[in-house]
Amino acid sequence: MDVQNEAVYILSAKQRLGETKHCWIIGFEKLFHAIATLLGAVLGAKTLTQDRCDLSDAFTRLSELVAPEMEAVNQAIRQRMQSEHAPRIPELSAHLIEAGGKRLRPILTLAAANMFGYQGDHQIRLAAAVEFIHTATLLHDDVVDESAKRRGRPTANILWDNQSSVLVGDYLFSRSFQLMVETGSLRVLDILANASAVIAEGEVLQLSSQNDLSGGEDRYFQVIRGKTAELFSAAAEVGGVIAGATDAEVKALRAYGDALGIAFQLVDDVLDYGGASAAMGKDVGDDFREGKATLPVLIAYAKADEAGRVFWERVIEDHEQEDADLEEALSLIDAADGLGETKARARQYGQDAKDALAVLPQTPVTHALGDVVDFVISRAY
Secondary structure, three states: OOHHHHHHHHHHHHHHHHHHHHHHHHHHHHHHHHHHHHHHHHHHHHHHHHHHHHHHHHHHHHHHHOHHHHHHHHHHHHHHOOOOOOOHHHHHHHHHHOOOOOOHHHHHHHHHHHHOOOOOOHHHHHHHHHHHHHHHHHHHHHHHHOOOEEOOEEOHHHHOOHHHHHHHHHHHHHHHHHHHHHOOOHHHHHHHHHHHHHHHHHHHHHHHOOOOOOOHHHHHHHHHHHHHHHHHHHHHHHHHHHOOOOHHHHHHHHHHHHHHHHHHHHHHHHHOOOOHHHHHOOOOOHHHHOOOOOHHHHHHHHHOOHHHHHHHHHHHHOOOOOOOHHHHHHHHHHHOOHHHHHHHHHHHHHHHHHHHHHHOOOOHHHHHHHHHHHHHHHOOO
């Protein structure tokens, strides 16, 4: 090899080495970027998981603050759902009551009494009555909706039958009134009796307007305020009444329960279009298949073009649905930011609930009730 060719070879080798070194650098940069991205995703997921754990801890803290009373409530529930002559009543009741619900509504009753330093035991009866009312409405609701899953388990109407579900629900309603009467307070009897009527009215209104988009948001909020928020309101209200709270304080408790209940239902309606099976124990799209005009649907319908409005009227009002329609519904809701706007409304009602706590005694229970608002809303994320 002559000197000139050797020089060319050496230069070429250096170039190849430089290119190889450059490729190594690019490769390391890509690898580093990939690792950083993965690490960021993991840390982000960890942070999100930690946030959710912290919010779940908020509910746990509230539960712990009323734990002795809640144990007494559970004992009262087990005793009062018994029947000497009809064993199906405790069997069917236990299927739903022992299915792992958080007992949020009776906890509101206990918390409200606790923040005023109540030393009696009537809050135990009232909390049990609230849970019986709630369970009765769920049994009836599953029959009306022909639901197959509740709290991750087959519904009572599937395992037994519709007749048994309705009659056991009636029995639990009756038991709840026995518990109310035992407190000797006509005022709490009036509050919970009125709540029972409002809940039933809300369910009937939802049934009669289920496949109707024309009622818009006004009717939607009327329905959820009746069928969901009313029991939250009454649960908190009677706890304050039995503890001797002032009228202003009782009014604040009712406002807290109302706003919390609306936020709770808004989040449930979000979950029905994403992640509901894990978060709620029921299947994604149940509300859609039943033709319910929930807020995400109403937002999408209001923003839809002509083709979109035709679609919504077919699947909701005419209740004519095909296999691919749920996917199309999800796409239209996403395009209209229906879930995002519903979450924003839930956050606003959550803030209203927190604001209502300002006039109440500032105790550990009161602070925990504020944190529980965030826990309820966090289920949507």
